[in-house]
Amino acid sequence: MGLKLYNSLTRRKEDFEPLEEGKVGIYVCGPTVYGHAHLGHAKSYVSFDVLVRYLRYLGYNVTYVQNITDVGHLTDDADQGEDKIGEAAKKEKKHPMALAESYTCSYFDDMDKLNCLRPDISPRASGHIVEQIGLVKTLLEKGYAYEVQGSVYFDVSKFEDYGKLSGRNTDEMLAGARVEVSADKENPVDFALWKRAEPNHIMQWPSPWGMGFPGWHLECSVMSMKYLGKTIDIHGGGLENKFPHHECEIAQSEAANDAQFVRYWLHNNMVTVDSQKMGKSLNNFITLKQAFSGSHERLTRSYDPLAVRQLILNSHYRSPLDFSDAALFAGQSGYGRITETVKAIRKRVDAAAEGELDNEVADQLAQLKDKFEAAMDDDLNTSVALSVVFELVRLANKLLEDNSATSTTLEAVDDLFGALGGDVLGIVRDEYPQVSAADDARVDNVVKIVIGERSAAREQKDFARADELRKQLESCGIILEDKPDGTQWRWK
């Protein structure tokens, strides 16, 4: 078998073989930090997180680089556009770097909640101005770029392969162009490497061409080169960045280095909300913080971050994903079922009798593991991989019901949950605190008093009273479950 990945460059699934045996360098286009992360970010970064996790599961030594864009990303093409960070900074009356810093923290916070592993390196564009100027110089020296009044543009006509990723040719692009072309450009398809800054532009740096700031595409080339080398194994990003962003990255990098830039290009698909493109004007723009707290008019409740993650993994990364309250609700229910089973298994391990591993169970576990790996090997088919976790849930619950499994057998089940559901998919946690927050601990005490009252009523066969107490708790969002070893409670 072996891992196969769909390479956007060749439009085929290919056997994955890193440049250097056992080591993988991955670069993923990170966020432009001018606002809170939304559901689209979640799909993208969860998808690539699973890729990184699976590569590590397979034993590769992975270096994962994901940039933070804090300068140079314009709201518009050509010279008319304003820097996104700069524009947001004006609105929030903050220094651009303060704005970028706060949304960078916000982003990491959301990604942590989604159980996305932190990249090994999160380089900031603004921290690599020197390197970016260096690349522009190289391109000028090699004749791939030209300077016009303090701005430097890449001469697309000099780079033959331009369009090889997106499958476009420059003639077609001109026909469909809807944007007014900058007068500075020799050719409308040329793109900016460095831009001259007007005096009132806050984010600007000295360069051989005067005060200015880097073009957006430049940072990814420079930072992937710096940390992963001239040729990287995998470059990931959103489908919408295939053109022009990634096409321009290829052009500048390969023109400068005379070496292939990326061996495997991976693009994840977009999200919609209630079947429509997510956009602020459509009122269906949902940030992760809103999804986690339920504070959005399209949502009926709050959703566990890992339930959001599970919903994302329920479909393929190259398929579009429609977020809706119903879909999130389904994700939440399924996630809850997995979680409850894992918790129950772990609880039972301690109580179970010691003994040998059940061979029949061991066989079933091995089969599930094989099926899981085969699915993941096939261009990360997380949908099937997730179905394997649900098969494991059913197996686990049957063992719990039989109540005859040895602790060794239960540990083997838990280990597989940890490896597949935890290490790779990131939806099973190592620890589930009994009560997660200090407030819940207080609630726990109160609920236990009520449970005590109800148990007393039940012992005296006063079921009317018992049911009344249970009903009252339910109206507070608390569900009681009478288990063989006592009554438990959980949030609805």
Add this chain to the structure above:
RNA sequence: GGCGGCGUAGCCAAGAGGCCUAAGGCGACGGUUUGCAAAACCGUUAUUCGCCGGUUCGAAUCCGGCCGCCGCCUCCA
């Protein structure tokens, strides 16, 4: 206008020529269990894969047409 994708049960979603009389999840319904519930387990829920034709011994899977939806081409993950 150019380029690309999608349409599978009430909903989400795998499958990409025979293993499909189509995974898995959610929901619903019936059963076991329970004082009753909840949870769990068992079972039922698409003879059919947008529609119409074609290729083939064989098609959800390939080809053509039609209908519907979406994305990119301008910033977006």
